[in-house]
Amino acid sequence: MTETAFPLKRGGADASGTLMSVDKDTVNKIARLSRIAINDAEADKMVGELNGILAWVEQLGEVDCTGVEPMTAVIPNKLRLRDDVVTDGDVRDKVLANAPAKEGSFFGVPKVIE
Numbered sequence: 001m002t003e004t005a006f007p008l009k010r011g012g013a014d015a016s017g018t019l020m021s022v023d024k025d026t027v028n029k030i031a032r033l034s035r036i037a038i039n040d041a042e043a044d045k046m047v048g049e050l051n052g053i054l055a056w057v058e059q060l061g062e063v064d065c066t067g068v069e070p071m072t073a074v075i076p077n078k079l080r081l082r083d084d085v086v087t088d089g090d091v092r093d094k095v096l097a098n099a100p101a102k103e104g105s106f107f108g109v110p111k112v113i114e
Contacts (some may be wrong), residue, residue: 019053020058021051022050022051022054024040024043024044027043027046027050031043031046
């Protein structure tokens, strides 16, 4: 998203000197683009909720992450790798026995393009 798509207001201060916030017009624009019908009271309530969410996101920027390795999960996961070997190959005739139609040693499928 660019600043022109959703003009977020700047105010307060964080590590970079800026804090994003939304106003009622921005909430109404987001609702319209999302095709969500909201009235003025709901839009006023959403302003506070969205600004609270943005404040939490901005607060995450203050966390010192130096020396912390990126991770893909919150618990340590180890991939269980196995050797890449064929264990039950060369059973073409058994597999083709289940096919509704076959052409030689291949599955027969209906023609879809004329």
